[in-house]
Amino acid sequence: MYEYVPQDKQDPVDLEWMKEALSMAEEAMDAREVPVGCVFVRDGRIIARARNRTNELGNATRHAELEAIDEIFASPSLTPTPIPQHPLSQTDLYVTVEPCIMCASALRQLGLRAAYFGAANERFGGCGSVLDVNERPSSIHPSYPASFGYLREECIMILRRFYMTENSNAPIPKTKARRVLKTFISDPTAAKQPPSTQSTAEQNI
Structure with missing residues (x-):
């Protein structure tokens, strides 16, 4: 299960890495993709950075x-051959939104050392919001x-700014002219409750 870290307990170094992930989310926003960005960090440096590219x-x-x-896998200097069983065992992930179940599962199979994220993903989250892929021992x-x-x-x-805009890639585009940008953000500790009792703030990002 994920753990909420209050602002006064957050490491400044972790925040700097998250700023880099957020810059990738901004890039995704500019490309009209769902604005999620991430960086992978190893030995105190970013070894890979990326954003959503599903529409592109x-x-x-x-x-x-x-x-x-x-x-990472495309770089021989980052992933030696033969590929080790857990190629991300010395690598941390910083991502703006909790990885979905698909990504969270892949990260476990690759032996990720730790994941840090900004917001919980109450619809697809694989680190505890919907399913905890780390729950079962292996x-x-x-x-x-x-x-x-x-x-x-x-x-x-x-994310809220993105969902205020029209999504031309949606199967049935919905008009959003009457939507108002919500600025209230709920108590983050609510995201630690079971999905059935969670606040809808992050569900309706």
Whole structure:
């Protein structure tokens, strides 16, 4: 299960990495993609950065995390041959939104060391919001700790700004002319409750 880290407990270094992830989310926003961005950090430096590219590539699986993982695997200096069983065992992920179940599961299989994210993902989250992929023990795929709250308000507001706009890639575009940008953000500790009792603030980002 993920852990909420209050602002006064957040490491400044983690916040700097999250700022880099947020810049990738802004890039996704400019490209009219769902604004999610991430960076992978190893040995105190960013080894890969990416954003959502699902619309651009016409592929619903091209989430920011998988884009960055492909970048890591494409570099011989980052992923030696033969590929080790857990190639991300010395690598941390910083992503603006909790990884979906697909991405969270892939990260566990690759042996990710730790995940840090801004906002919970109450619709698809795989680190505890909908399903916790790390819940079951495995002798093959070690679990990884996940924590959230880093630049949470900024990560939520960029999503809200995006969903105020028309999505030309939606199967049935919906008019949003009457929508009003919500600025209230609920108590983050509500995101630690079971989905059935959670605040709708992040559900309706």
